[in-house]
Structure formats: structure tokens, C-alpha cells
Amino acid sequence: MSSVIENIGIRKILDSRGNATVEIDITTGNGFGRAAAPSGASTGAMEVVAFPEEGIDSVIGTFNERVKGDLVGVSADETVLIDDILKEIDGTDNLSSLGGNVTVAISLAAAKAAASSFNMPLYQFLGGNLKNEIPYPLGNMINGGAHAGKNAPDIQEFLVVPVGAKNITEAVFANSSVHKKIGELIKVKDGQFTGGKGDEGGWAPNLSNYEALEIQSRACEEISDETGIKVRPSLDLAPSELWDGSKYIYGREGVNRDTGEQIDFVEEIIDTYKMFFVEDPLREGDFDGFSQLTKRVGDGCIICGDDIFVTNAEILSRGIEKKAANAIIIKPNQIGTLSGTYQTVKLAKDNNYIPVVSHRSGETTDETIAHLAVAFGAPLIKTGAIGGERIAKLNELIRIQEEMPSSVMAKLK
Ligand SMILES: O=C(O)[C@@H](CO)OP(=O)(O)O
Numbered sequence: 328m329s330s331v332i333e334n335i336g337i338r339k340i341l342d343s344r345g346n347a348t349v350e351i352d353i354t355t356g357n358g359f360g361r362a363a364a365p366s367g368a369s370t371g372a373m374e375v376v377a378f379p380e381e382g383i384d385s386v387i388g389t390f391n392e393r394v395k396g397d398l399v400g401v402s403a404d405e406t407v408l409i410d411d412i413l414k415e416i417d418g419t420d421n422l423s424s425l426g427g428n429v430t431v432a433i434s435l436a437a438a439k440a441a442a443s444s445f446n447m448p449l450y451q452f453l454g455g456n457l458k459n460e461i462p463y464p465l466g467n468m469i470n471g472g473a474h475a476g477k478n479a480p481d482i483q484e485f486l487v488v489p490v491g492a493k494n495i496t497e498a499v500f501a502n503s504s505v506h507k508k509i510g511e512l513i514k515v516k517d518g519q520f521t522g523g524k525g526d527e528g529g530w531a532p533n534l535s536n537y538e539a540l541e542i543q544s545r546a547c548e549e550i551s552d553e554t555g556i557k558v559r560p561s562l563d564l565a566p567s568e569l570w571d572g573s574k575y576i577y578g579r580e581g582v583n584r585d586t587g588e589q590i591d592f593v594e595e596i597i598d599t600y601k602m603f604f605v606e607d608p609l610r611e612g613d614f615d616g617f618s619q620l621t622k623r624v625g626d627g628c629i630i631c632g633d634d635i636f637v638t639n640a641e642i643l644s645r646g647i648e649k650k651a652a653n654a655i656i657i658k659p660n661q662i663g664t665l666s667g668t669y670q671t672v673k674l675a676k677d678n679n680y681i682p683v684v685s686h687r688s689g690e691t692t693d694e695t696i697a698h699l700a701v702a703f704g705a706p707l708i709k710t711g712a713i714g715g716e717r718i719a720k721l722n723e724l725i726r727i728q729e730e731m732p733s734s735v736m737a738k739l740k
């Protein structure tokens with residue numbers, strides 16, 4: 328059984344926004360792995376750079392001379408070594424020479440090729456034989472902010488979690504029922520609604536933040552009653568996109584909020600709508616604002632950092648010190664390697680931060696993050712509710728559940 332890399336190929340493919348991204352194929356003596364990189368629209372400033380300035384075609388052009396030769400002959404299961412080689416070839420702190428999307432796709436494709444060489448699913452190769460917890464899906468219901476058009480809410484993501492689901496099949500179907508119900512409720516509210524959707528498959532309606540919150544909350548209640556599966560509302564505010572340097576500009580609402588007002592606003596929403604999970608309540612960099620909010624509401628609500636931590640262990644350790652949050656979004660392409668991603672997950676778990684494995688708004692049908700969430704023991708995965716590039720991950724979780732007879736849903740706090 329050889330896991331030694333024999334060949335590596337790169338190609339330019341489409342992402343769900345119609346933009347270019349890369350896909351990597353790795354062949355070993357005995358296996359094959361393929362992985363594609365996603366892209367964000369509301370990216371954190373401290374993320375690694377997705378593609379070099381010269382563009383995606385340039386790195387594809389130089390891939391053979393810069394990367395291939397150094398990796399052929401290395402064992403695909405040597406994740407840390409492979410990532411070190413990539414970082415050395417790149418030579419920058421933010422992977423701007425090769426591009427974090429290129430390095431992450433190589434890193435993940437190598438792990439998949441290794442798993443395949445040992446004839447194992449990726450979650451088992453990375454997580455071990457005893458892993459049997461399936462994450463709950465955070466499904467995206469309404470898109471606003473940078474993921475939708477002008478009249479959509481300022482808040483970027485209105486999400487739900489089917490906390491009462493007994494298995495992943497119940498969970499993903501509960502989420503899709505809420506998605507349908509929200510579509511109906513939006514049509515009742517706005518006869519002109521054309522059924523448009525945003526980048527992540529959530530509806531993109533002409534609604535204010537509060538109108539969207541009301542509809543989200545009502546749909547959760549109705550579907551919980553109809554199915555007997557408790558579904559709870561959640562949010563990603565992504566407010567770095569609203570911050571003008573001194574205040575948050577809620578353009579749709581015509582309201583500005585300073586940091587104190589933003590904290591009060593989020594606290595009020597959490598209390599009123601019994602939010603289960605709130606991501607990025609404040610802009611990136613505002614560790615103090617995060618800790619104030621977490622102190623006030625962190626016992627009853629998951630306060631999760633995305634743009635503020637960018638899957639970076641060093642930045643997360645600052646957050647841990649400041650008690651900024653109690654959860655962290657894990658996006659492999661924010662840090663550019665699988666080993667870097669794992670380092671951050673480990674630090675999070677060691678410090679009681681919940682790791683939430685996440686898609687990007689620009690995705691492909693790559694299903695790898697479903698395996699990562701299981702392997703890392705992440706209790707939540709954020710990967711949309713409908714749409715081909717989103718269901719690729721959800722349907723993969725259904726398959727993982729099926730092949731793991733002892734599987735249980737992860738423990739939520
Ligand atoms: O903010 C986010 O959490 C993500 C994914 O939902 O969006 P993007 O990929 O645009 O950063």
C-alpha cells in the first residue's frame with residue numbers, strides 16, 4: 328500500500344458565484360485525492376491571500392516548476408511536512424506568492440489521497456476509528472449584507488440549527504422545511520417577492536432586519552411544532568462590512584450604531600429571539616467589544632468569532648486571553664493548510680471554544696469539510712441548507728452517518 332505521491336495536477340474550475348478557483352488532483356501509488364478551494368466575499372483582513380496578485384492563471388502556469396517537483400515522492404500522509412514544503416516554496420507570511428487557495432487545495436487533496444491509499448474515508452484517516460459524532464448543520468435561510476442585493480437586510484446571515492434532531496437526516500430535512508416555510512412567509516409579507524436567493528442559497532428578500540428576524544423566528548416555531556424537531560434561530564452579522572471606521576452603518580435600516588449601541592442591539596436580539604448562535608456580533612479587531620458581549624450573554628448563547636480569528640491560532644490565543652467569545656469558525660482556506668487548521672481547532676477545543684467548521688460564500692461541490700467536521704469532533708457545521716454546492720456537504724454527512732452504525736449527533740451545550 329503506497330501513499331507516496333506520484334503525480335499532482337491543477338486545474339481552473341468554476342465556483343458557485345461563477346468565479347474561477349482551483350482544483351487539485353493527487354495520485355499516489357495506491358490512491359487518489361481531489362480537493363477544490365472556496366472563496367469568501369466578506370473576508371477577514373488577516374486571512375491568507377486567496378490568489379497571488381498576478382492572478383490564478385499565473386500560478387497555474389508556474390505550478391509545475393514551483394510545486395510539483397517538491398511534492399512528488401513525498402508520502403501523502405505526511406500532512407505537516409507537505410504543509411511546511413508549501414509554506415517554504417511560498418516564502419511569505421500570508422501565502423501571497425502561491426495563494427492560500429492553492430496551498431489549501433493541495434493540503435486537503437494530499438490528505439484525501441492518503442486516506443484513499445489506506446482505503447479509508449477521510450474522516451476516519453484524520454479523526455481515528457473512535458470518532459462517531461455527527462455535527463448539527465447551521466442552515467442559511469435569509470441572505471443579506473455582502474451576500475445579497477441592495478434591499479436585503481443588513482445582517483448577512485439568518486441561520487437555523489435543528490437542535491432537536493436525532494440524526495443528520497432529520498436535521499437537514501428540518502432545515503430545508505424551515506427554508507421553504509420562510510419562502511412562503513416572505514411571499515405573504517411581500518407580494519412582489521420574486522423568489523430571489525443570495526450567494527449561499529438563502530432567500531434575498533426586500534425586508535428590514537427586524538422583519539427578517541420575525542419571519543425567521545416564526546418559521547422556526549412553526550416547523551418545530553409541525554415536525555416535533557426543535558429548531559433554533561441563529562445569526563452571522565458580519566458587521567466588519569458595515570463598519571465605516573467609527574460606527575456601524577445599517578444602510579437598509581437607515582440607522583448608525585456605535586460600539587456600545589451595537590452591543591446593546593445584539594444583546595436585545597439574542598434575548599428577544601432566543602438566539603442559539605451568533606457569529607461576528609462585532610467587527611474584526613474589536614476584542615473588547617466581543618468580550619463585553621460574551622460576558623453579558625455567553626452563558627446562554629454561542630458567541631462565535633469568524634473574521635476576528637480567521638482560523639489563526641495566534642489570533643485565537645489573543646481571543647482566549649481576552650475571553651472574547653466561546654466559539655470559532657473554522658475555514659481551512661482562511662489559514663491555507665490542513666495542519667494550520669488543525670492547530671487552531673486543537674487550541675479552540677483545549678480552551679472550551681466550540682469549533683464550527685464552515686463553508687465560504689463562494690463554494691464548489693467539494694465535500695471535504697463534511698469529513699473535517701466529523702474528524703475534528705466539531706459539534707456544528709455551517710454549510711447552507713439548499714443549493715448544489717451546499718448539499719454536497721450535507722448529503723455527504725448523510726452518507727457518513729450511514730457508514731458509521733454507531734454514529735450519534737454531537738453534543739451541543
Ligand atoms: O462570513 C461568513 O461566515 C462566510 C460564510 O458564510 O462568508 P464569506 O465566505 O463570504 O466570508
Ligand SMILES: [Mg+2]
Pocket residue numbers: 563565606607633634656
Ligand atoms: Mg462569518
